[in-house]
Amino acid sequence: xxxSRITGSGSALPKRVVTxxxxxxxxxxxxxxxxxxxxxxxxxxxxxxETTSTLAIEAxxxxxxxxxxxxxxxxxxxxxxxxxxNTFPATATKxxxxxxxxxxxxxxxxxxxxxxxYALTTADSLLxxxxxxxxxxxxxxxxxxxxxxxxxxxxxxxxxxAGAIVLESPDVSNPAQEGGPxxxxxxxxxxxxxxxxxxxxGGPSTTQTVGHLRMRGPEVFKHAVVNLASVLHEVIEDAGIxxxxxxxxxxxxxxxxxxxxxxxxxxxxxxxxxxxxxQHANTSAASVPLAFDTARKDGRIxxxxxxxxxxxxxxxxxxASLIRM
Ligand code: ACO
Numbered sequence: 001x002x003x004s005r006i007t008g009s010g011s012a013l014p015k016r017v018v019t020x021x022x023x024x025x026x027x028x029x030x031x032x033x034x035x036x037x038x039x040x041x042x043x044x045x046x047x048x049x050e051t052t053s054t055l056a057i058e059a060x061x062x063x064x065x066x067x068x069x070x071x072x073x074x075x076x077x078x079x080x081x082x083x084x085x086n087t088f089p090a091t092a093t094k095x096x097x098x099x100x101x102x103x104x105x106x107x108x109x110x111x112x113x114x115x116x117x118y119a120l121t122t123a124d125s126l127l128x129x130x131x132x133x134x135x136x137x138x139x140x141x142x143x144x145x146x147x148x149x150x151x152x153x154x155x156x157x158x159x160x161x162a163g164a165i166v167l168e169s170p171d172v173s174n175p176a177q178e179g180g181p182x183x184x185x186x187x188x189x190x191x192x193x194x195x196x197x198x199x200x201x202g203g204p205s206t207t208q209t210v211g212h213l214r215m216r217g218p219e220v221f222k223h224a225v226v227n228l229a230s231v232l233h234e235v236i237e238d239a240g241i242x243x244x245x246x247x248x249x250x251x252x253x254x255x256x257x258x259x260x261x262x263x264x265x266x267x268x269x270x271x272x273x274x275x276x277x278x279q280h281a282n283t284s285a286a287s288v289p290l291a292f293d294t295a296r297k298d299g300r301i302x303x304x305x306x307x308x309x310x311x312x313x314x315x316x317x318x319x320a321s322l323i324r325m
Contacts, residue, residue: 003182004127004135006323008069008166010062011293012055013280014046020156027152034156039256043159043281046142053085053094055162056140059289060095063136067166074166075104076132078123080115080139080285082314083146084108087204095138105132112198113252113313114188115139115285120167120309120321121186127169134172138164139285146200148212157254158213159281163289181303181324185238187231188319194223198314224258227318228310229265235308235320236266243268246322248301252311253277253287262310274300284313301325 019042020031034040046055056079064070079092090108105126111118116139123135140162147155170182197219202211228251236243243266251259253276263273274295276287283290288309295301305325312318 003184004124004167004169005181005183006165006325007168008063008067009164009289009293009296010059010064010066011161011163011290012058012062013044013161014050014055016045016047017042018045023156026149027155029152029156037257038157039275039277040157040281041278044161045144046160050142051085052081052083052140052142052162053091053098055142055160056091056095056138056164057098059140059162059164060099060136060138063164063166069134069166071099071101073134074099074101074136076123076126076135077101077104077106078109078119078135078137080109080111080119081141082110082112082115082284083142091140092138111285111313111317112315113254113282113284113287114311114317114319115313116163116288117186117309117311117319117321118188118317120183121188121319123167124183124186127167130169130171133169135167136164137167138162139287139289141284141286143213143284146210146213153217154213154215157282159283161280161283161286161290163286163293165289165292179324184322184324185235186319186321187234187238188317189227189231190315190317192315194316197223198316221255221258223316224254224312225261225265227312227316228258228262231318231320232262232266232308232310235322239322241306241322245306246272246308247305248272248274248295248307250274250288250292250295250307250309252313253280253291254282287311
């Protein structure tokens with residue numbers, strides 16, 4: 001089956017950096033605790049005028065420039081977020097209007113931290129079945145707006161940001177060829193029975209409020225390591241490769257200890273894992289494309305590389321995609 005390929009990437013971060021030292025002035029925590037338990041050293045927090053859509057638009061423009069395309073080339077926008085500008089319409093339609101894309105398809109995907117994997121897989125399906133030719137796949141979040149800033153067990157973990165890729169249908173990019181670039185295999189999963197381990201305690205149809213993020217961190221941690229290892233093995237098997245052929249793992253950046261444990265289970269050395277959690281903290285759906293763009297722009301991820309993206313988040317939802325660059 002011909003597959004769509006990534007031809008550009010971009011990202012965006014809010015202006016304000018908040019260090020662990022600054023967090024320690026807000027809640028009873030310390031730089032030592034946060035670094036030791038999570039690997040996080042700082043996060044970016046959206047200020048006045050910065051929203052999920054403004055970050056998404058900046059990331060999307062950077063991705064278009066990188067791909068050498070204009071907004072007129074885009075006929076599909078899939079935006080993953082759990083923190084939309086408004087309950088409706090979809091933030092993707094705001095991005096579409098701001099970029100000047102006319103017609104085409106634009107919608108949001110809600111799968112929290114694995115939202116980007118859900119968005120990528122959905123866009124890939126629409127492109128390979130001929131529904132669209134060129135897609136912007138975006139992960140964008142302002143989790144700072146749903147945090148309980150008095151709850152030290154959650155507020156130190158998250159940050160804001162956006163990442164985007166341009167994904168092109170096999171019809172418009174070079175014809176698919178053996179060993180050529182493209183999305184090689186993807187798997188998605190969900191388990192609604194785990195709702196209470198990670199959720200937001202508000203919403204339009206229940207409390208008519210936005211609500212705050214609630215998480216039972218240690219339980220989420222245990223599920224994350226098991227679920228991620230399992231979905232990674234599925235994708236490796238589907239693609240018919242072995243884990244030592246993977247050049248880079250681009251994981252969801254929730255916690256450095258989860259990244260290390262997952263890589264160990266796959267017998268992949270830490271030098272092949274892209275880590276940005278120290279700089280960005282957990283930016284939910286934005287974390288995978290932000291990390292991917294960082295490693296592409298600094299020259300680590302190169303054409304021809306085999307890249308595994310993976311994430312797990314509220315729902316629970318989880319998934320992974322193997323991509324040849
Ligand atoms: N500063 C200082 N102490 C703290 C802090 C803090 N910020 N937060 C908690 N503590 C204390 C706790 O109260 C506890 O104290 P006690 O022993 O006196 O009761 C102690 O530190 C240990 O707390 P734990 O929660 O057991 O710490 P743990 O090592 O499990 O780390 C963490 C917590 C970082 C949340 C970890 O469990 C984790 O990363 N979980 C996974 C999160 C994740 O992967 N999320 C993914 C999806 S996110 C999404 O979808 C939106």
